[in-house]
Amino acid sequence: MGDTLKLKMLSSEQVGTMRQKCLDLLSTMGMRIDHDGALGMLAEAGADVDRETHVVKFPAELVESAVKSVPAEMVVKGADPRHDLPIPHPDGLFYTSTNVQSMLHHDVETKRFEDNSVARYAEWCQLIEILDQTDICAIQTPMDVPAESAEVHALNIQMQNTTKPLWMHAFSREAVPFMFELMVARMGSVEALREQSVAIINPGTVSPFIMKAMDAEEIIQACHHGVPISSDGHVMTGFTSPMTVAGSAVQNCAETLAHVVLCQVVKPGHPIMMTQFNCPGDMATGFSTLATPIANVQRAVGQQLTTEGFGIRVSGCPVMTDTYASDGRAVAEKALGTLLCALAGIDIAYGVGRLGGASLASPVQLIIDDQVVAVVKEYVRGIQVNDEFLAVDEILAMGIGGSLVQSKHTLKHCRDYVEPSLFRFQLQQQWEAEGEKDLYERAVDEYRRLKSVIKPVDLPDDVRREMDAVVARADKALCP
Amino acid sequence: MSITDIRQAVLTGDADGAADLARAELEAGTAPAVIMNEALISAMDEAGARMATGELFIPEVLVASEAMRAAMDVITPHLEVEAAGGRGTVVIGAVEGDVHDIGKSLVALMLDGAGFTVHDLGVDVAIPDFVAAAKEHDADVVAMSSLMVTTMPKMKVVIEALHAAGLEAKPIVGGAPITQAFADEIGAAGYAPDAGGAVRLVRDLL
Numbered sequence: 001m002g003d004t005l006k007l008k009m010l011s012s013e014q015v016g017t018m019r020q021k022c023l024d025l026l027s028t029m030g031m032r033i034d035h036d037g038a039l040g041m042l043a044e045a046g047a048d049v050d051r052e053t054h055v056v057k058f059p060a061e062l063v064e065s066a067v068k069s070v071p072a073e074m075v076v077k078g079a080d081p082r083h084d085l086p087i088p089h090p091d092g093l094f095y096t097s098t099n100v101q102s103m104l105h106h107d108v109e110t111k112r113f114e115d116n117s118v119a120r121y122a123e124w125c126q127l128i129e130i131l132d133q134t135d136i137c138a139i140q141t142p143m144d145v146p147a148e149s150a151e152v153h154a155l156n157i158q159m160q161n162t163t164k165p166l167w168m169h170a171f172s173r174e175a176v177p178f179m180f181e182l183m184v185a186r187m188g189s190v191e192a193l194r195e196q197s198v199a200i201i202n203p204g205t206v207s208p209f210i211m212k213a214m215d216a217e218e219i220i221q222a223c224h225h226g227v228p229i230s231s232d233g234h235v236m237t238g239f240t241s242p243m244t245v246a247g248s249a250v251q252n253c254a255e256t257l258a259h260v261v262l263c264q265v266v267k268p269g270h271p272i273m274m275t276q277f278n279c280p281g282d283m284a285t286g287f288s289t290l291a292t293p294i295a296n297v298q299r300a301v302g303q304q305l306t307t308e309g310f311g312i313r314v315s316g317c318p319v320m321t322d323t324y325a326s327d328g329r330a331v332a333e334k335a336l337g338t339l340l341c342a343l344a345g346i347d348i349a350y351g352v353g354r355l356g357g358a359s360l361a362s363p364v365q366l367i368i369d370d371q372v373v374a375v376v377k378e379y380v381r382g383i384q385v386n387d388e389f390l391a392v393d394e395i396l397a398m399g400i401g402g403s404l405v406q407s408k409h410t411l412k413h414c415r416d417y418v419e420p421s422l423f424r425f426q427l428q429q430q431w432e433a434e435g436e437k438d439l440y441e442r443a444v445d446e447y448r449r450l451k452s453v454i455k456p457v458d459l460p461d462d463v464r465r466e467m468d469a470v471v472a473r474a475d476k477a478l479c480p
Numbered sequence: 481m482s483i484t485d486i487r488q489a490v491l492t493g494d495a496d497g498a499a500d501l502a503r504a505e506l507e508a509g510t511a512p513a514v515i516m517n518e519a520l521i522s523a524m525d526e527a528g529a530r531m532a533t534g535e536l537f538i539p540e541v542l543v544a545s546e547a548m549r550a551a552m553d554v555i556t557p558h559l560e561v562e563a564a565g566g567r568g569t570v571v572i573g574a575v576e577g578d579v580h581d582i583g584k585s586l587v588a589l590m591l592d593g594a595g596f597t598v599h600d601l602g603v604d605v606a607i608p609d610f611v612a613a614a615k616e617h618d619a620d621v622v623a624m625s626s627l628m629v630t631t632m633p634k635m636k637v638v639i640e641a642l643h644a645a646g647l648e649a650k651p652i653v654g655g656a657p658i659t660q661a662f663a664d665e666i667g668a669a670g671y672a673p674d675a676g677g678a679v680r681l682v683r684d685l686l
Contacts, residue, residue: 103629103657141629150629171630172577206579238539239582283537285674286586358627358656 003382004092007343009301012308018250019309023060025254026261030057031209035216038262045265058261066264067257067310074228074271074313076136076348077197079186079457080163085135087273087313087347093381094346096319096373097136097167098128099354100202102361103143106326108444113360115143118157124353125161126454127363127447133373134352136200138167140361152178152474156467159186159198161456166199167230167350173214178474180221185466186459194226200348202275204232205255207240211262219259223267230273230315230348231259236288237280237298245294249302252278253309260312273347276302276316290320290356291333299337300344307345316341319351319369326365326440330355335372342380349373367450368443371420378418421446483510483519486551490523493543495550502551512558520548520555521567524594525683531676538586538675545593567594568686571613571649572623573601575634583655584625587678591623594679610638611645619649621669621682626655636666650685654678 010018032054033039039056043049048057076085076095085095104113105120114120121142128137137158145153151171158166159182170176187193201222203215222229233252235241241248256274263272276299279288289295299316306314318337321330338349352373353366383389394409404410419425422442431437437445459467486505489498498520505515527544530536536544570591574584581603588600599617601609614622622642626632632655639651650669653662663671670685672678 101629143629147629147633171628206581210579212579236582239586281538283539284531284534285676286538286583287674 005343005380005382006345007300007340009297009304009344010308014246015305015309018246018253018305021250022254022257022305022309023063025251026058026063026257027060028057029209030055031205031211031255031258032056033211033216033258033262035211035213037220038211038216041265042262045261047261056258058258063257063261066261067312069264069268070260070310070312071269071271072311072313074273076165076200076228078163078165079159079196079198081196083135083164085165085348089347091381093377094342095135095348096133096352096370097315097348097350098124098134098138098352098366099350099361100138100140100167100169101359102140102354103359104361106355106360106362106364108364108447116140116361117144118142118153121154121157122161122456123451123454124361124363124366125158126456127366127450128164129162129457130450130454131367131370133370133377134164134366136165136167136348137162138350139169141171141359146475146479148172148478148480149175149178149471149474151175152182152471152478155179155182156471159183159457159467160459160464163457167202168199169202169204170214170218172478173212173217174478175474176214176217176221178470178477180225180227181473182467182470183225183227185470186463188463190225197225197227199227200273201227201229202232203229203259204234204275204277205259207233207235207255208251209255209258211258215259216262219263220266223263223270226270228271228273229259229263230275231256231263232275232277234277234279237278237294238283239281239286245298245301248278248280249276249298249305252276252298252302253305256306257310260310273313273315274306274310275350276306276314276341278302278317288358289322290317290351290354291322291337293336295320296337296340299346300340303341303344303346313347314345315348315350316346317350318342318346319349319373320354322356324356324360326355326362326368326443330365331368331372331439334369335376338373338376339379342376364440364443364447367446368422368439371422374418374420375423483515486515486519487523487526490520490544490547490551491527493540493547495543495547498547498551499554502554506555506558512555515555516552516559520551521595524548528590528594528676528679532680538590542589542593545589548593548595567596568620568682569597569599569617570621570623570682571599571601571610571617571619572625573605573610573613574603574625574627575631575638576604576606577634578626578628578631578655579603580625580627580655583627583675584623586675587623587625587654587672590675590679591682594683596682607634607638607641611641611647614642614647614649615645619647620686622649622651623678623682624651624653626653626658629657632657632662635668639667652678652681652685
């Protein structure tokens with residue numbers, strides 16, 4: 001393989017400056033942590049813990065020690081080992097995840113956003129199972145289950161419909177133990193889960209500088225069960241973090257570093273990544289934006305700070321758009337964001353299938369994004385320069401005025417470059433004969449084709465029964 | 481020196497200028513209620529309208545509200561008691577189980593800037609605390625925020641508790657997962673999709 005292209009957003013000196021600012025923020029201001037167990041463990045590890053305010057200040061040496069113990073490599077695993085994702089990507093590329101939380105899915109038939117449901121989400125997970133470029137299935141919110149235990153139901157749907165790794169987080173602290181219990185039920189035992197960890201857990205800060213009990217609990221449980229973590233900072237530029245890119249990137253890294261420290265205190269050497277979510281606030285409405293240029297620049301800057309400054313692998317959210325339709329804007333924003341962050345060295349790019357707003361997704365957009373990712377990978381893959389790829393002998397053999405279309409070399413390499421079906425070259429006449437369909441219409445055709453071949457995971461009856469039993473227990477415990 | 485100048489000072493966020501101009505206008509004999517209604521509240525209404533069209537950004541509206549407050553500090557001692565009461569009272573908070581603060585706080589700031597009396601109960605507010613605060617402050621509106629599907633159902637419980645306590649405060653709701661249909665379903669008096677919309681909603685309700 002060729003050397004993948006890489007882009008530096010920061011000089012080494014800038015990385016050093018920003019790194020130091022992260023440490024300064026954690027040692028001087030610290031983080032409020034609303035979890036007694038976490039406070040105890042951090043105090044024992046040398047953090048300055050105020051039991052009344054729950055504010056924890058992290059001495060630089062504690063952070064440095066935690067950073068050092070984070071493994072440089074990790075594997076995000078699915079229920080089926082064929083889908084395991086070694087990080088960093090062995091070809092220097094990146095993996096992708098769908099989006100969390102969506103409560104509304106765009107319906108192809110009604111052409112409206114409809115409530116996500118058990119059936120819609122099951123279909124979504126089954127689609128992910130067979131898409132080439134979509135590596136991780138993120139948890140969403142079916143609306144036809146009890147709200148109080150929705151995430152437990154959602155995880156059950158995920159595990160019954162895909163064997164790819166799951167991007168998982170809870171919506172309440174009380175639900176966290178049930179989610180791990182459910183994963184144990186799927187894999188058969190705690191030991192089996194530790195061996196094949198099924199998911200990556202995604203705790204997130206409440207910016208500025210608050211770690212909720214739920215997220216601390218997720219980190220502790222993930223460490224206990226051997227499930228890797230990707231920790232999210234939720235800065236909202238201009239509202240909960242500085243309006244400027246450098247300041248917001250530093251704050252985001254500082255907040256997520258607090259998660260890293262807790263993780264390494266609970267279990268040194270546990271695999272954890274840092275996530276660059278970074279959603280600038282829209283100054284006219286106060287809402288988070290997902291795909292503005294500043295959002296993606298900030299993510300790319302944060303990536304370099306994370307990987308180069310702290311040696312920690314990084315996920316981020318560049319497969320985003322701020323439009324509510326699967327239109328040209330969606331493709332442009334997602335392609336540009338993903339390209340920039342891929343060049344800046346992202347390990348997991350998140351947002352496949354998502355549309356704008358807080359909770360919108362579309363199965364047709366999922367299919368389009370899967371192919372946009374394939375295209376982006378072609379841009380960053382890099383090229384090889386050696387005798388085989390220079391092919392000077394081929395040029396000489398062709399001679400002046402000749403052709404190589406029948407050469408073995410052309411035959412050997414003619415499929416080197418991926419050309420996803422939605423982006424394949426077509427003659428104008430062929431396009432007209434097929435109904436002059438645009439990208440969205442052709443993606444709808446592909447969606448209907450895939451719908452005819454997808455299916456649930458073939459789980460043993462006793463495993464399925466045990467998983468359903470965990471969900472029933474969660475309903476009983478969590479629902480009034 | 482005129483009502484127009486005070487309005488302009490407020491709209492440009494010139495707190496010192498707004499206060500000085502209001503003081504001069506008072507000394508010139510203009511009634512304080514006229515300054516309040518025709519300069520200050522009028523300016524904030526215009527700021528809200530310009531924000532709705534994207535012409536003004538939130539930080540610019542907030543600095544305008546600070547200028548309005550500076551001018552209000554000058555004229556309030558001269559206002560009749562009933563006139564000084566403002567445009568109405570709002571109790572606001574994120575419902576139990578929800579710790580998301582930013583959207584709720586922004587609405588509180590914007591309502592305050594628009595001249596309403598705002599009591600911000602914070603986040604993760606227990607149901608009885610909404611009722612007690614509405615009663616204590618004789619609230620005209622109880623505004624609830626939720627950013628999570630798991631906490632949305634608490635809004636309906638708060639509305640039922642307000643009714644059970646015999647309070648007439650109008651419950652309104654907002655937050656990322658909230659829709660007009662959900663607001664209708666739980667019996668809310670209104671829903672707004674953003675902070676500017678919340679100000680318009682409260683203004684329309686009162």
